[in-house]
Amino acid sequence: SAVISQKPSRDICQRGTSLTIQCQVDSQVTMMFWYRQQPGQSLTLIATANQGSEATYESGFVIDKFPISRPNLTFSTLTVSNMSPEDSSIYLCSAFPQVLSEAFFGQGTRLTVV
Amino acid sequence: GIQVEQSPPDLILQEGANSTLRCNFSDSVNNLQWFHQNPWGQLINLFYIPSGTKQNGRLSATTVATERYSLLYISSSQTTDSGVYFCAVEGRSGNTPLVFGKGTRLSVIA
Numbered sequence: 620s621a622v623i624s625q626k627p628s629r630d631i632c633q634r635g636t637s638l639t640i641q642c643q644v645d646s647q648v649t650m651m652f653w654y655r656q657q658p659g660q661s662l663t664l665i666a667t668a669n670q671g672s673e674a675t676y677e678s679g680f681v682i683d684k685f686p687i688s689r690p691n692l693t694f695s696t697l698t699v700s701n702m703s704p705e706d707s708s709i710y711l712c713s714a715f716p717q718v719l720s721e722a723f724f725g726q727g728t729r730l731t732v733v
Numbered sequence: 734g735i736q737v738e739q740s741p742p743d744l745i746l747q748e749g750a751n752s753t754l755r756c757n758f759s760d761s762v763n764n765l766q767w768f769h770q771n772p773w774g775q776l777i778n779l780f781y782i783p784s785g786t787k788q789n790g791r792l793s794a795t796t797v798a799t800e801r802y803s804l805l806y807i808s809s810s811q812t813t814d815s816g817v818y819f820c821a822v823e824g825r826s827g828n829t830p831l832v833f834g835k836g837t838r839l840s841v842i843a
Contacts, residue, residue: 661819661833661835662821663833719763720764720781721764721766722766722823724768727776729773
């Protein structure tokens with residue numbers, strides 16, 4: 620099994636500020652995925668992050684609001700920019716350590732915007 | 734894209750009871766996983782089960798890929814089983830992100 624370390628685990632932020640979430644995988648992976656889970660809802664994919672190229676965003680998510688970095692094969696960051704209370708959610712990163720295997724998730728970042 | 738439906742949406746059990754959670758999906762899949770989300774938001778991998786049957790303690794899962802459904806069985810439920818159970822699938826094209834169902838919220842009462 621893979622270990623995916625995500626931090627911070629939780630934060631309370633002022634509206635209008637930005638927060639960067641970090642995700643570290645203990646093995647090299649081709650793609651990493653970022654999800655958002657709004658209160659009481661399921662997980663929704665924000666974007667797919669490939670090393671060496673721009674992230675691919677899902678409908679409803681834009682790079683200006685959720686910039687993503689992928690500097691190497693084990694690390695990625697997601698920034699939530701210009702936050703509003705509607706951004707209060709759990710954010711999770713994920714990866715498949717091996718092809719045709721199970722996906723693993725980081726511990727999640729519980730974000731509250733006040 | 735692929736659709737994932739879970740039932741029931743909510744379930745309340747007395748401690749010691751058994752339950753079955755269902756996951757239907759709309760297309761062929763490479764991967765199907767069951768997760769338990771604990772109260773702190775962490776997703777715990779329960780099963781990686783694109784087909785067949787697996788058991789782990791009081792939990793077991795069966796996926797019938799040809800009929801596009803999976804079942805998660807919880808026997809002798811305990812209060813620590815409470816939380817949300819998610820089914821998630823990866824489409825046939827492979828190396829694509831998991832698509833999640835809406836989950837089943839389970840409450841086990843003593």
